Amino acid sequence: MDGITQKAHAGDLGGWTVAGRNFASRLVVGTGKYKDLETTAEAIAQSGAEMVTVALRRVNVHDRNAPMLQDFVDPKRYTYLPNTAGCFTADEAVRTLRLAREAGGWNLVKLEVLGPPPTLYPDMAATLLAAEALIKDGFEVMVYCADDPVAAKRLEDMGCVAIMPLGAPIGSGLGVQNPVMIQTIIENAKVPVLVDAGVGTAWDAAYAMELGCDAVLVNSAIAMADDPVKMAVAMKHGVIAGRLAFEAGRIPRKSSASASSPMTGLIR
Amino acid sequence: MSQTIEQITLSVNGESMQVPAGTSLTGLVALMELDTRKLAVERNLEIVPRSQYGATVLQHGDALEIVHFVGGG
Numbered sequence: 001m002d003g004i005t006q007k008a009h010a011g012d013l014g015g016w017t018v019a020g021r022n023f024a025s026r027l028v029v030g031t032g033k034y035k036d037l038e039t040t041a042e043a044i045a046q047s048g049a050e051m052v053t054v055a056l057r058r059v060n061v062h063d064r065n066a067p068m069l070q071d072f073v074d075p076k077r078y079t080y081l082p083n084t085a086g087c088f089t090a091d092e093a094v095r096t097l098r099l100a101r102e103a104g105g106w107n108l109v110k111l112e113v114l115g116p117p118p119t120l121y122p123d124m125a126a127t128l129l130a131a132e133a134l135i136k137d138g139f140e141v142m143v144y145c146a147d148d149p150v151a152a153k154r155l156e157d158m159g160c161v162a163i164m165p166l167g168a169p170i171g172s173g174l175g176v177q178n179p180v181m182i183q184t185i186i187e188n189a190k191v192p193v194l195v196d197a198g199v200g201t202a203w204d205a206a207y208a209m210e211l212g213c214d215a216v217l218v219n220s221a222i223a224m225a226d227d228p229v230k231m232a233v234a235m236k237h238g239v240i241a242g243r244l245a246f247e248a249g250r251i252p253r254k255s256s257a258s259a260s261s262p263m264t265g266l267i268r
Numbered sequence: 269m270s271q272t273i274e275q276i277t278l279s280v281n282g283e284s285m286q287v288p289a290g291t292s293l294t295g296l297v298a299l300m301e302l303d304t305r306k307l308a309v310e311r312n313l314e315i316v317p318r319s320q321y322g323a324t325v326l327q328h329g330d331a332l333e334i335v336h337f338v339g340g341g
Contacts, residue, residue: 030340030341031338031339031341032338032340033339037339040339054337054338055338055339055340055341056308056336056337057335057337058281058282058333058335059281059300059302059307059334059336061280061285061300064302068306068336069337069338070306070337083340085340085341095310095313099308099315099333100308100337102308102309102315102317102318103306103335103336103337104337171341217341219341
């Protein structure tokens with residue numbers, strides 16, 4: 001557990017650091033699935049997040065006046081983390097992120113190479129190949145991956161700047177289904193570990209943070225909530241509560257009771 | 269008398285588009301009313317740096333991908 005304790009102390013006051021960039025907020029949010037860009041902007045502002053994931057897509061040739069994400073989520077205010085959603089091979093991922101780098105100049109990227117529905121589980125063979133190609137091309141790669149400690153270590157050794165195992169399938173809202181594996185990955189890692197995918201509500205984010213994650217990435221749970229702005233605030237507090245609880249150190253679980261009030265000085 | 273300007277055909281984001289011969293990439297994005305600060309362009313699978321838009325004269329049959337950021341997880 002030493003690795004975790006040291007990490008907690010290193011991260012205490014200054015938030016967390018990835019690839020030399022500091023972030024006070026340990027909540028990273030996605031910008032997809034919102035009903036409109038106004039809600040996207042408001043929810044993200046209220047979440048307190050400083051880093052947001054974005055996707056790269058063709059501009060609409062027919063509707064040139066369609067509102068653009070950058071008009072609502074200012075890249076000067078938020079760190080854009082371009083993703084490779086929709087890429088199924090290393091070549092596609094590299095091609096997409098080169099374009100993202102040209103569009104915004106960002107080297108820090110989120111690599112995700114997914115398998116087919118219904119799991120959309122990370123395709124680790126393809127992810128490893130893509131990570132290698134991207135690192136060679138000068139990218140700083142935060143990588144979405146399986147809850148596989150061996151693969152996570154390999155990605156770190158390769159030079160990925162953050163390891164992002166799933167808590168449960170993307171958009172499932174099932175919460176952290178694999179706490180032991182997540183904790184093992186955290187204990188083995190010297191780079192930040194983020195739970196990416198699976199969070200359903202604030203409790204899940206708090207739980208992920210209590211396991212010792214450096215940050216949590218949430219999209220669907222906020223965007224698809226009945227009230228996304230309120231859920232964004234809830235996630236913000238969930239992440240803070242979980243981190244504080246982790247740093248504070250929880251009491252051990254025991255099977256017997258232990259009274260909270262003194263058993264001496266009772267009136268007779 | 270009217271002078272006919274020769275048209276060339278491009279593929280822009282998978283759709284066929286006719287533009288006058290000699291149109292540069294700067295000309296095309298102006299024609300499409302796009303904000304160049306927010307996009308990236310790939311021409312025949314090669315990225316065109318923003319600084320080269322003016323000097324890039326489009327050729328008949330060019331395949332262009334013009335992309336920008338959208339919401340994503």
